[in-house]
Amino acid sequence: MTCPGWSKQVLRFTGVDRAILFTVSARLLQVVGSVVTVLLIIHFLSPVEQGYYYTLLSLAALQVIFELGFSFVILQLAAHEAALLTIDGDGGIEGNPVSHARLASVLQLTVRWYACAAVALVVIVLPIGFFFFSQQTHRGPQASWGGPWTAAVLAVSLTFFLTPLFSFIEGCNQVSQVACLRMLQALVVLAVSWGAIATGHGLYACAMVNAGWSLMGIAFLVRRKRLLKSLLSLPVGQNQVCWRTEIWPFQWKTAVSWLCSYFTLQLFTPILFSFRGPQEAGRMGLSISIVGYLPIVALCWITTKAAPFGRLIKLGRMEELDSLFRSALRKSMGLVLLLFVLCLVSIVGVHVLFSEIALRMVSPSIFLLLLLAAVSSFIIQALAVYLRSFKCEPYLCQSTVVASLTVLGTVLTVSRWGSLGVALTYLLSTGVVGLPWAIAIYMRRHRLHAATESTSAGAADCAIAICAPAGGALFPCAEEGRAE
Secondary structure, eight states: OOOOHHHHHHHHHHTOOHHHHHHHHHHHHHHHHHHHHHHHHHHHSOHHHHHHHHHHHHHHTTHHHHHTTHHHHHHHHHHHHHTTEEEOTTSOEEEOHHHHHHHHHHHHHHHHHHHHHHHHHHHHHHHHHHHHHHTTGGGSOOOOOHHHHHHHHHHHHHHHHHHHHHHHHHHTTOHHHHHHHHHHHHHHHHHHHHHHHHTTOGGGHHHHHHHHHHHHHHHHHHTTHHHHHHHHHOOOGGGOOOIIIIIHHHHHHHHHHHHHHHHTTTTHHHHHHHHHOHHHHHHHHHHHHHHTHHHHHHTHHHHTTHHHHHHHHHHTOHHHHHHHHHHHHHHHHHHHHHHHHHHHHHHHHHHHHOHHHHTTSOOHHHHHHHHHHHHHHHHHHHHHHHHHTTSOOTTHHHHHHHHHHHHHHHHHHHHHHTHHHHHHHHHIIIIIIIHHHHHHHHHHHHHHHHHHHHTTOOHHHHHHHHHSOTTSOSOHHHHHHHHO
């Protein structure tokens, strides 16, 4: 079945391929579903329970501390090695034997790392939540949180273990297949979330969402057991990926940046919960959950190209890389601006027409501040995806400073100005400080890329020039392995 001519032109103009179509569909499901979720929360949960609900979600996001940005590292490692391989639909692999062995080494290392980290997540995060909630008894009415928190941490740990496997498969040139899985997972997540809230088990929604997500993911992995099993059992010998020099320099910097992203967004609700009580925390949590979808949806044009970016870098096709990135960025910028306007108009309409719902979220002026900060965050993330495809993290210092300013400003302003202080701090830190800094880093790195390419350097030399410190190869273990 072929598409009509006009639909092909629309797809070409918007840059939509199968991966983007599935990813956007998943994001739109989340956006539309979040509206229904908000209505269900307002109807079935009290204002106090709403505060506990969003605070529980924020604390569960502490998993990012254990993830340490490894998923994106895994995706790029797999994409760079798979560029020299052919992987058929049944999981058979042909091509460069060194790349084959190194790809297997990446998967083996991934499984070992995340198995240990998942156990550590449960052991450390579970008591943190118990301590945090038990200290809030003086804040007025409470909700029953012990069972929901325990179930959430256990379910999140399973999701945490499975997530990097999908990144690995995506790096193996199966971007559209993973995108389709995520669309199906979005459907399941909405169904179980709505069911939990509507049946009076709203605080268990986090656990049920992660459980449903994981079951779908396990079914996906079972269908690819031949690929995974063959790589896990393959002896890698001297072609083993050198964690100390190939992964750790990239991983720890990415980990710090990811932790900073957590601090710039996820801590708002717990801080408001501690200083202003669960009701104001609930209003901010609900508003942040809406605003957060704006960059997530628009980034689909960029994130689905992360693996192709890495592949093009490995193959030395730099002009094609830049062309692909610029095209994706233009289309995603147009979408983010459209969503910005639609979201702002919708929020104003809610406050005018539905006063009961409006009482559960922040005012339109505060919402505008959050939206402006979200647009700034989107641009920073888009530039970061491109630069990180060179297997380096150029935003370490920038993200650290922005996160520090955000946390410090939030703590200093939340007691006096509440949600307004939080929103202003978020915008000033991300939009006024973080965005210009991120653009300057991108322009400097891109100029270096262009200068290196103009001197007829190879692809590997180009990546090293952009990302490595002066005075040595970026991945000495890798070079030794290839030489042998």
